[in-house]
Amino acid sequence: MIAHHLPVLQIVIPLMAAPLCMFLRHHVWCWLLAVVISWLSLAMSVGLLMQVQDQGVVIYEIGGWAAPWGIEYRIDQLNSFVLVVISAIAAVVMPYARASVDKEVPRDRAFLFYSMMLLCLTGLLGIAITGDAFNLFVFLEISSLSSYVLISMGRDRRGLTASYRYLVLGTLGATFYIIGVGMMYMMTGTLNIADLAKLIPAVAETRTIQAALAFLTVGLCLKLALFPLHMWLPNAYTYAPSAVTVFLASTATKVSVYALIRVIFTIFGGVDILDTLQVSDLLMVLAIAGMFAGSAVAIYQVNIKRMLAYSSVAQLGYMVLGVTMANVSGVTAGIIHLFNHALTKGGLFMAMGCIAYVIGSVRLDDMAGLGKRMPLTMAAFLAGGLSLIGVPLTAGFVSKWYLIQGALEKGWWPVAVLIVLSSLLAVIYIWRVVEMAYFKDPPEGCEAVTEAPMSMLIPMFVLIAATYYFGIDATTTVDIARSAADVLIGEIK
Amino acid sequence: MEFPGISVYWIIVVLMMMGFYVVISQHNLIKKIVGLSIFQVSVFLFYIAMGKVSGGTAPILSDGIETYSNPLPHVLILTAIVVGVATTALGLALVVRINDAYGTIEDNEIQAMEDDK
Numbered sequence: 001m002i003a004h005h006l007p008v009l010q011i012v013i014p015l016m017a018a019p020l021c022m023f024l025r026h027h028v029w030c031w032l033l034a035v036v037i038s039w040l041s042l043a044m045s046v047g048l049l050m051q052v053q054d055q056g057v058v059i060y061e062i063g064g065w066a067a068p069w070g071i072e073y074r075i076d077q078l079n080s081f082v083l084v085v086i087s088a089i090a091a092v093v094m095p096y097a098r099a100s101v102d103k104e105v106p107r108d109r110a111f112l113f114y115s116m117m118l119l120c121l122t123g124l125l126g127i128a129i130t131g132d133a134f135n136l137f138v139f140l141e142i143s144s145l146s147s148y149v150l151i152s153m154g155r156d157r158r159g160l161t162a163s164y165r166y167l168v169l170g171t172l173g174a175t176f177y178i179i180g181v182g183m184m185y186m187m188t189g190t191l192n193i194a195d196l197a198k199l200i201p202a203v204a205e206t207r208t209i210q211a212a213l214a215f216l217t218v219g220l221c222l223k224l225a226l227f228p229l230h231m232w233l234p235n236a237y238t239y240a241p242s243a244v245t246v247f248l249a250s251t252a253t254k255v256s257v258y259a260l261i262r263v264i265f266t267i268f269g270g271v272d273i274l275d276t277l278q279v280s281d282l283l284m285v286l287a288i289a290g291m292f293a294g295s296a297v298a299i300y301q302v303n304i305k306r307m308l309a310y311s312s313v314a315q316l317g318y319m320v321l322g323v324t325m326a327n328v329s330g331v332t333a334g335i336i337h338l339f340n341h342a343l344t345k346g347g348l349f350m351a352m353g354c355i356a357y358v359i360g361s362v363r364l365d366d367m368a369g370l371g372k373r374m375p376l377t378m379a380a381f382l383a384g385g386l387s388l389i390g391v392p393l394t395a396g397f398v399s400k401w402y403l404i405q406g407a408l409e410k411g412w413w414p415v416a417v418l419i420v421l422s423s424l425l426a427v428i429y430i431w432r433v434v435e436m437a438y439f440k441d442p443p444e445g446c447e448a449v450t451e452a453p454m455s456m457l458i459p460m461f462v463l464i465a466a467t468y469y470f471g472i473d474a475t476t477t478v479d480i481a482r483s484a485a486d487v488l489i490g491e492i493k
Numbered sequence: 494m495e496f497p498g499i500s501v502y503w504i505i506v507v508l509m510m511m512g513f514y515v516v517i518s519q520h521n522l523i524k525k526i527v528g529l530s531i532f533q534v535s536v537f538l539f540y541i542a543m544g545k546v547s548g549g550t551a552p553i554l555s556d557g558i559e560t561y562s563n564p565l566p567h568v569l570i571l572t573a574i575v576v577g578v579a580t581t582a583l584g585l586a587l588v589v590r591i592n593d594a595y596g597t598i599e600d601n602e603i604q605a606m607e608d609d610k
Contacts, residue, residue, distance in 0.1 A: 134569055141576045148583055157594035161603055164587045168516060171529055171580050175536055178573065182536070185566065186543050 007060035007073040018118040027110035034114040038094040041087040052080040068192035074131030077484035082128040089250045096459035097243035104241040119146040151240040162235035169232040176219030183212035201270035224256035227290025230313045237309035242353030250342035265488040284324040290317030295425035330406030331485035337399035344387040347463035351381040354452035369442025385430035387467040394471040508535035520600040526584045533577045540566040
């Protein structure tokens with residue numbers, strides 16, 4: 001009985017918990033509620049993943065209205081995996097948030113913080129679960145609006161301007177998306193994604209549909225911060241409270257990548273859009289440019305949170321590159337990197353949160369000798385950095401392996417070389433931090449060994465351990481990603 | 494080109510580009526929000542115009558009426574209007590906080606202050 005209603009409960013429970021926080025008003029109770037809800041979400045999404053593995057696509061009609069008139073939630077291999085990624089990250093971030101938020105957000109506003117976190121979680125889960133193109137827009141805006149609030153909540157005033165700039169660009173992106181949806185509705189009379197996939201091939205040659213594709217792609221690329229549409233991302237990640245940075249960096253842009261995959265492979269799957277309209281070439285060039293530009297700019301940053309933000313721009317390039325290959329290995333790489341990068345970057349930003357908690361700064365100069373002062377945190381940073389570079393035995397290696405394999409299957413060997421070269425840039429910017437932390441002496445007069453509280457260290461080590469677990473034994477994740485990619489590629493006729 | 498025909502779409506596109514231009518060209522943060530609103534409203538009009546069936550009336554069942562306009566896009570836009578209002582409100586609230594923190598709402602002046610430190 002409950003199992004049948006899991007898809008809608010996945011959304012309704014966090015959605016209802018968000019206003020409940022407003023009534024509780026006490027920061028400890030709100031935090032407890034957020035932790036319980038995020039763990040519940042994780043349990044439900046794992047339940048859904050198992051259902052999908054057992055019996056294939058799960059379809060839930062909201063209010064009993066049959067699609068395409070009603071809104072349906074449609075969960076297949078791909079989005080059940082994305083749901084698990086989002087809720088798993090939320091389940092790790094919420095316990096972490098407690099100490100970090102106490103330090104970085106004024107206490108009288110902490111209940112609003114948890115309320116917004118839950119709303120953001122709802123929006124992100126909604127984007128992943130829905131089978132309706134317009135519904136996706138609504139969830140996109142729920143998650144975006146709450147993330148604008150979250151980014152502006154820190155003590156640094158630059159968080160306000162970062163949030164404002166993200167608001168302007170994010171709204172433009174979402175509005176572009178909705179123009180595209182409107183154009184598709186004009187030509188097909190449906191908003192249901194599965195129904196659109198059936199009806200689009202008949203009208204694919206019209207200029208309206210081609211314009212719709214352009215709007216959808218640009219809108220979603222703005223949301224996922226594909227180079228050169230990434231301008232909102234570095235400041236937003238740098239000045240947001242640490243817990244927010246961890247959560248958004250590992251989920252928000254990933255969900256937009258998922259939405260882009262849906263548009264390209266499901267809605268436009270019947271017309272082989274990547275070849276006929278040269279979308280593939282365009283996205284590939286931008287993805288590779290992003291890989292290099294993001295990493296190159298990261299090398300020169302003195303604020304390490306901003307450095308990791310630019311590195312995110314580069315990593316999103318890998319994901320989009322995998323998608324544009326449009327073969328099973330490439331798309332598998334894109335999906336699996338979505339998961340692996342969420343773990344890696346989540347762990348790295350958590351380390352930054354711990355450092356900000358203890359020394360109150362994330363600037364490179366202030367990190368001198370930190371390897372001696374905060375041995376656990378720096379060890380986690382180093383371990384996460386290795387995964388970011390893509391050293392064997394880490395999760396980052398698995399995704400790059402498949403990415404290079406995808407490029408070679410296509411015969412794009414120069415692309416494979418570029419992937420390796422851009423990974424080497426990651427060595428440089430991670431090395432700068434390692435050198436500063438381990439080979440410089442700590443400044444005079446600072447206290448010996450201090451670490452962040454256990455409630456922050458444990459979630460950080462959970463994520464870092466996961467990057468190694470899924471790097472050494474990648475069979476589970478690769479199987480899921482590969483079967484999702486098989487379905488997606490199968491949709492291209 | 495027949496009138497009104499598709500001229501409504503021209504109006505919408507012009508409006509959209511005006512909003513977009515204001516967002517890009519203005520330094521004043523409130524003016525940017527105004528531009529953003531114009532941009533969003535033009536999309537609302539786009540949906541509403543799309544739902545109109547020529548000769549159709551309001552979609553309420555009654556005797557002797559055969560053609561109705563399509564109500565679905567109009568309903569969708571009700572949702573989008575709510576989103577638009579929320580965005581504008583949040584944007585303006587941020588501008589208030591920015592004004593408190595920086596003492597100005599001119600983007601270029603804020604940029605200069607941020608570059609200093």
